[in-house]
Amino acid sequence: MTEVFKLEINPVTRIEGHGKITVMLDESGEVQETRFHVTQYRGFEVFTQGRDFREMPVITPRICGICPVSHHLASAKACDDILGVTITPAAHKLRELMHMAQIVQSHALSFFHLSSPDILLGFDAPVKIRNVAGLVDRYPELAKKGILLRKFGQEIIQTLGGKKVHPWHSIPGGVNRSLTPQERDSIAAQVLEMKPISLEAIKLIKDYLEEGKDEVKEFATLDTAYMGLVRDGKLELYDGDIRIKAPRGRILDEFHPKDYLEYIGEHVEPWSYLKFPFYKALGFPHGSYRVGPLARLNAADEIDTPEASKEFALFKEVGEDGVVPYTLYYHYARLIEVLYGLERIEQLLADPDIISSDLRITSKNINPEGIGIIEAPRGTLIHHYWVNESGVIKKVNLIVATGHNNYAMNKGVELVAKKHIKGTDVPEGVFNRLEHVIRAYDPCLSCSTHALGKMPLKLELVASSGEVIKEITRN
Amino acid sequence: MNVIVLGYGNPFRMDDGVGPVGACAIAEWFEKSGHEVTTWIGHQLLPEVVLELEGRDLAVFVDATIEEHPDGFAIYEVLPSVATDGLNLHTCTPGWVKHIAMQMSIAMPKMIMVTISGANFDFGDSLSELCLERLNKAIESFKKYFVDNLC
Numbered sequence: 001m002t003e004v005f006k007l008e009i010n011p012v013t014r015i016e017g018h019g020k021i022t023v024m025l026d027e028s029g030e031v032q033e034t035r036f037h038v039t040q041y042r043g044f045e046v047f048t049q050g051r052d053f054r055e056m057p058v059i060t061p062r063i064c065g066i067c068p069v070s071h072h073l074a075s076a077k078a079c080d081d082i083l084g085v086t087i088t089p090a091a092h093k094l095r096e097l098m099h100m101a102q103i104v105q106s107h108a109l110s111f112f113h114l115s116s117p118d119i120l121l122g123f124d125a126p127v128k129i130r131n132v133a134g135l136v137d138r139y140p141e142l143a144k145k146g147i148l149l150r151k152f153g154q155e156i157i158q159t160l161g162g163k164k165v166h167p168w169h170s171i172p173g174g175v176n177r178s179l180t181p182q183e184r185d186s187i188a189a190q191v192l193e194m195k196p197i198s199l200e201a202i203k204l205i206k207d208y209l210e211e212g213k214d215e216v217k218e219f220a221t222l223d224t225a226y227m228g229l230v231r232d233g234k235l236e237l238y239d240g241d242i243r244i245k246a247p248r249g250r251i252l253d254e255f256h257p258k259d260y261l262e263y264i265g266e267h268v269e270p271w272s273y274l275k276f277p278f279y280k281a282l283g284f285p286h287g288s289y290r291v292g293p294l295a296r297l298n299a300a301d302e303i304d305t306p307e308a309s310k311e312f313a314l315f316k317e318v319g320e321d322g323v324v325p326y327t328l329y330y331h332y333a334r335l336i337e338v339l340y341g342l343e344r345i346e347q348l349l350a351d352p353d354i355i356s357s358d359l360r361i362t363s364k365n366i367n368p369e370g371i372g373i374i375e376a377p378r379g380t381l382i383h384h385y386w387v388n389e390s391g392v393i394k395k396v397n398l399i400v401a402t403g404h405n406n407y408a409m410n411k412g413v414e415l416v417a418k419k420h421i422k423g424t425d426v427p428e429g430v431f432n433r434l435e436h437v438i439r440a441y442d443p444c445l446s447c448s449t450h451a452l453g454k455m456p457l458k459l460e461l462v463a464s465s466g467e468v469i470k471e472i473t474r475n
Numbered sequence: 476m477n478v479i480v481l482g483y484g485n486p487f488r489m490d491d492g493v494g495p496v497g498a499c500a501i502a503e504w505f506e507k508s509g510h511e512v513t514t515w516i517g518h519q520l521l522p523e524v525v526l527e528l529e530g531r532d533l534a535v536f537v538d539a540t541i542e543e544h545p546d547g548f549a550i551y552e553v554l555p556s557v558a559t560d561g562l563n564l565h566t567c568t569p570g571w572v573k574h575i576a577m578q579m580s581i582a583m584p585k586m587i588m589v590t591i592s593g594a595n596f597d598f599g600d601s602l603s604e605l606c607l608e609r610l611n612k613a614i615e616s617f618k619k620y621f622v623d624n625l626c
Contacts, residue, residue, distance in 0.1 A: 065518075113522070132522060133571065137557075140578040143522075151523050 021413055021434050029423030034414040035271060036406075036438060045396040053082055053370070053387045054172050060383065060398075061166050066109065068166045069102035069157060070376035073238070074383040077372025079172035081258075082387060083363040090356035091174035096238045097348045098160050098169055099374065103237060103341040104194070105153025106377035107293070107334045110442040111201060112146025115331060118436050119208050124429035142204075145197040149338070152194050156345070159183050174360030181355055188349045191342055195307070198339045202311060205332050218419070220327040220412030220437045223247040225279060225289035227404065228296035229375050230254070235300040235312075235340065237375040243299045244279055244289060249321030252279065257373035260382060264399070276406045277399055288407035291379025292441060293333035298323045303336075305343035311336045327412055330440045337377075366391050376401050378442050402443040412437040478505050479527060479584075481515040482537040490539050490593030490606040497537040497589060497610050501617060520567040525576045531584040533625060535617070536569045539593040539606075547609030550620050553586035585625065589617050 024033040044063055048056065057075040061068030073095055080087055087095075113132045120139060121130050129137070136143040154164040160177065161167020169175050179187075209216050224247060231240035243254045244263070255263055267276040267284040279287035289295070298319075303312040315336060316322045318329065348354055372383045379401030386395040416437055420430040482498025484491040495516045505512040515527055520536075528534050536553065555577055556570025569588055576583045591613050595603040602610065 133557075133575070136522070136575045136578050140575075140580070143575070144579040144581070147523050147526060151526055154523070 021438070023413075023417045023421060023434070025421070025424065029421075031414070031417045031421050034410065034417045036409045036413050045398055048396050049393050051393050053079055053385055053391045053393055056383075056385060056393070057170055057172070058168060063398075063400075065165055067102060067106055067376050067378065069098055069161075070374060070381050071383070072161075072167065072170055073099055074372040074374045074376070074381045076170035076172065077374065078370040078383040078385050079372070081370030081372060082367050082385065082391070083172055083361075083370075084365045084367050085173050085361040085363045087174050087361055088356075088358045090178065090353040090358050091360065092238075093348050093351055093353050094160065094175045094178060094359070095170055097179075097345060097354065098157055098167070099238050100341040100344045100348070101153040101156035101160075103153075103377050104338055104345075105150045105157070106442075107338045107341070108146055108150040108153065110377070110439075111205075111331060111334055111338075112143065112150070114442070115436070115439050116142075116146070118432065118439070119205070119331070123432050123436065124427075127428060127432070130432070142200075145200065149194055149197050152190055153341075155190075156187055159187070171360065173362055176359070178357060178359060179355050184349050184355055187345065191345050191349070195339065195342050198335060198342055199307070202332070202335045202339065205335055209328065209332060216328045217326055219433075220415050220440070221325050222290070222327065222408055222411055222415070223325060224408055225252060225282075225287070226295035226298040226323070227279075227289045227291050227380055228299035229257075229373070229380065230300050233301035235296060235303045237296075237337075237341075239374075242373070242380065245299045245323070247323065247325065249298075249323045252281070257382075258371050260371070260373065260384075260399075266399070266403075272406070274403050274406050275399075277404050278407070285407060289404065290408045291401050291404040292330065292377075293337050294324060294327070294330045295379065296375060297333045297336065303340055305340050305347065308336055308340035308343055311339060327408075327437065327440050330442070334377075334442070378402060379404050402441070405441045405443065409438055409441055409443065412440075476505075476532045477511045477530070478502075478533045478535065479513045479515060479531045480505065480535045480537065481517075481520070481524065481527075483517045483519055484539050485518055487598065487600055489595045489597055489599040489601065490591075490603055491596050492539070492600070493591045493593060493602055493606055493610055494538040496602060497591065497614065498535075500610075500614055501535055501537060501589070504614070504618060520569065520572060522567060522572075522575060524567075525572050525579070525581060525583075528572070528576065528583055528586075529581050534569075534584050534586045535589060536586065537589045537591070539596075540590045541596075542590075542592060544590075544592050546612065546616070547605075548589065548591045548613035548616070550587065550589050550613070550617055553588050587617075587620070587625075589613055 022035045023031060026032045044060060048059055057072050057079060060071040060075045063071050117130045117132060117135050121134055157167050158164045161169035226245045228243060229236045229240040230243045241254050242257055244252045246252050253263060263280055264277050265280045267278055276284060278284040279289055297315055303309045315332060318324045366389060369386045374381055381401055382399040384397040385393055387393055413434055416433050420433060480498045480502040482494040484494035486492030486495055498514055498516060502512050502514040553569040553573055555574040556568060557574050569586055573583055573586055591609050594605040
């Protein structure tokens with residue numbers, strides 16, 4: 001019988017939620033197979049059945065403690081669709097303002113708190129310092145700026161929705177409050193201080209990508225399709241059409257979000273609670289695509305805010321045919337979106353609608369289903385509800401950003417494992433590289449509960465018989 | 476005096492919620508005593524909290540603990556701590572907050588920790604009788620501590 005060894009990283013750290021990586025080795029020590037497992041099950045699609053659809057914008061944000069705004073907004077859009085209403089321009093802009101604040105704060109968290117320790121301190125730095133604490137010790141000024149940027153986004157969310165986490169602002173048919181002129185002016189003054197921070201971070205990541213370009217270009221680099229919302233070909237995060245672009249830049253499809261079921265299927269594997277969405281026309285796995293910052297910038301033709309547009313042009317020069325396949329460029333794309341988010345906030349604040357009181361459209365109409373799609377920080381987020389004639393939820397379909405990237409994360413882990421792992425003596429830095437593949441996608445594996453507090457890292461070497469040959473625990 | 480009282484913990488895990496409950500009670504007492512007071516409630520401390528402390532005269536942290544104290548609670552001044560074992564976004568301590576503030580050259584107020592031993596961390600949105608009793612004693616003791624040491 002062939003002896004198979006299994007290396008496990010469980011849980012993967014510095015991501016949102018809990019998952020594990022398994023690396024299977026054959027008897028010669030070569031990587032045979034890798035898997036990124038999502039080990040949590042939340043069940044929101046099931047236990048929301050029987051609730052009134054109007055409750056969904058309050059219930060579904062509890063899926064997540066980092067991006068509750070994304071679920072809040074996608075849910076509200078699905079409810080608008082059930083009511084059959086088009087919300088007022090003021091409500092639309094206020095929702096987008098909260099969304100941009102969410103993009104800024106979530107991306108700041110991903111880059112400064114979770115990923116930059118690897119980038120600035122190195123994949124092979126001692127694990128004891130390779131975290132946000134180590135970052136503060138080594139780069140205190142930069143760390144402070146990251147904290148300021150995140151706080152800025154959170155405070156806009158709190159201003160509109162009453163709380164930084166799990167706010168309540170959007171309602172079916174609109175929003176429940178506007179900005180006061182004083183609030184608007186206060187945010188406008190702060191945004192001017194945030195833009196230099198985002199530009200500094202962009203320079204930092206560009207320097208890193210340039211200095212380490214050999215590793216960068218082969219680190220989990222994949223040929224996949226890319227999916228993101230666009231409006232007239234431009235980057236769009238709140239509304240627009242869904243565009244799927246081929247690895248070489250050809251537009252495969254562009255369709256209205258309400259038609260997503262015609263284009264997107266979901267593959268299931270027994271070893272993960274996370275499904276594998278794919279583009280139906282190409283089937284699974286050939287139709288697998290990526291979402292999130294890198295995918296959005298690859299899918300879009302341009303960005304319509306001035307500073308981000310300049311940076312977007314530089315980004316496009318990196319890849320052939322305007323498509324950048326390098327996974328570590330997710331960080332660069334993420335920071336360009338921070339700049340875009342800050343510029344959109346400026347634009348929205350300059351619009352008179354942002355202090356309007358025309359906030360809600362009411363309707364007694366109840367359509368049998370509603371679909372709400374936005375670009376969450378991590379990628380395209382789909383909320384789809386089916387209701388009865390009284391508005392009671394019969395069925396729910398949620399496709400979250402992390403699911404879209406499931407195939408890419410698995411393949412990325414496999415590529416890095418095959419390059420770096422030969423035999424069972426695996427240096428710690430290699431495990432960190434495997435984790436960083438996941439981190440680059442900034443997955444959110446549903447992160448609202450962390451009852452245990454600390455996240456130990458456990459590595460197991462297991463024979464095919466199930467016997468644990470070697471165990472390393474990292475606290 | 477400009478005071479911020481920070482209470483953290485999960486109010487749906489019974490005594491883990493003693494931080495938020497205690498923080499509100501202490502903040503109310505400060506307010507009635509004529510101080511300018513801000514209350515900060517959260518599930519856990521985050522690095523961002525360092526910015527909330529800047530410019531204050533006093534910061535009081537209230538949290539649950541699984542450690543047993545002779546009186547069921549402990550009150551002490553927070554000292555900077557560089558300990559990072561197991562550190563992630565969910566295990567920031569007041570000591571680490573003070574440490575990063577120093578690293579970032581952000582002036583910190585005097586920081587006092589009020590930590591209360593929990594007796595039951597099961598699901599539920601109320602405190603156990605024992606924890607509530609400890610909390611009441613801790614609040615009275617904190618008032619005395621404040622008058623004796625911080626006024």
